[in-house]
Amino acid sequence: MNLLIDEPPLQVLPSLAKELNSVDKAIILQQIHYWSQRSTNIHDGHKWVYNTVKSWHDQFSWLSEKTVQRYLKQLEDDSYLITSNFNKAKFDRTKWYRINYDKMTSREGLTVPTKGTDGPQPKGLTDLTYTRDYTETTTETTNNSQPPTPLKGGLSLADATKEIISYLNQQAGTSYRASSKATQRFVHARLKENYTVDDCKKVIDIKVANWKDDPKMRxxxxxxxxxxxxxxxxxxxxMPAKQPPKRAKGYLF
Known part of the structure; x- marks a missing residue:
C-alpha cells in the first residue's frame, strides 16, 4: 500500500460510516469485527471479544478513553454491539462484545454475507488484510500470546511473569506457579497496561510488609x-515504616 506514514492502518468503510454517522464508530466496529474473526471465545454459539476500555483506547489512540467508552456504549444502545460478562472472577466487570450481524444485514446498503459460527466471511465488512493488528485481551491471548513488542527492559511477557511470581514466592513464602493460567491472567493484565516488573515487585513489597504477619490478611x-x-x-x-523490636517486660536493653 502507498501510505503517507509507515505504520499499519485502520480501515474505514464509507457505507458503514454513513450508516453510523461517525467515522470513528465505523472504525471501532470494524476493529471489533476483525477480532471476532480471530476469537476463540465461543459462548452460546457466538464469538466474543474481551477487552478493557484502556485496551480499546490503545487501538484508537486519537480518541480519549471516555470517548471510546461513550462510542462503545452508543453502539451497544443502538444494537450494533451485544455485550455480556463471562469473566470467572466476580469482581472483573470487563465487558465481552460481539457484533449483532442480524442488525447489520437488516440495514439498507450494508451487505454482510455470513458463514459458519456467528460471523461473516472476511470479505463481509472488509478484507482483513490491512486492518491494524493489536493484541486482544482474551483469556486465550493473555495466557498464550506474546505482546507485539518486548516489555520495558527487553523481557518477554513469559519471562517477566516468571520473575514476578518467583519474587512473590520468595518474599511471601508462597509457591505459586508462573505457568498457571489463572496466575498469568492477572499478571499479564497489569503488564499489558504498561506497569513494569518493578511496579509489581513494589506492590509485593508493600503488601508483604502489611499482611505477612497478619494471620487474617496473609x-x-x-x-x-x-x-x-x-x-x-x-x-x-x-511503604509501612519498620517497627522497632519489642522489649521484654521488665528488662532494659
Missing part, C-alpha cells in the same frame, strides 16, 4: 489479589 498475598483491578491503589500506598 492469605491475600496471592496473584488474584495483588494484581487485581486494585493494583494501582496498592502501588500508590506508602
Amino acid at each position: 492469605k491475600y498475598l496471592r496473584p488474584q489479589t495483588l494484581f487485581s483491578n486494585k493494583f494501582e491503589g496498592y502501588l500508590n500506598e506508602p
Whole structure:
C-alpha cells in the first residue's frame, strides 16, 4: 500500500460510516469485527471479544478513553454491539462484545454475507488484510500470546511473569506457579497496561510488609489479589515504616 506514514492502518468503510454517522464508530466496529474473526471465545454459539476500555483506547489512540467508552456504549444502545460478562472472577466487570450481524444485514446498503459460527466471511465488512493488528485481551491471548513488542527492559511477557511470581514466592513464602493460567491472567493484565516488573515487585513489597504477619490478611498475598483491578491503589500506598523490636517486660536493653 502507498501510505503517507509507515505504520499499519485502520480501515474505514464509507457505507458503514454513513450508516453510523461517525467515522470513528465505523472504525471501532470494524476493529471489533476483525477480532471476532480471530476469537476463540465461543459462548452460546457466538464469538466474543474481551477487552478493557484502556485496551480499546490503545487501538484508537486519537480518541480519549471516555470517548471510546461513550462510542462503545452508543453502539451497544443502538444494537450494533451485544455485550455480556463471562469473566470467572466476580469482581472483573470487563465487558465481552460481539457484533449483532442480524442488525447489520437488516440495514439498507450494508451487505454482510455470513458463514459458519456467528460471523461473516472476511470479505463481509472488509478484507482483513490491512486492518491494524493489536493484541486482544482474551483469556486465550493473555495466557498464550506474546505482546507485539518486548516489555520495558527487553523481557518477554513469559519471562517477566516468571520473575514476578518467583519474587512473590520468595518474599511471601508462597509457591505459586508462573505457568498457571489463572496466575498469568492477572499478571499479564497489569503488564499489558504498561506497569513494569518493578511496579509489581513494589506492590509485593508493600503488601508483604502489611499482611505477612497478619494471620487474617496473609492469605491475600496471592496473584488474584495483588494484581487485581486494585493494583494501582496498592502501588500508590506508602511503604509501612519498620517497627522497632519489642522489649521484654521488665528488662532494659
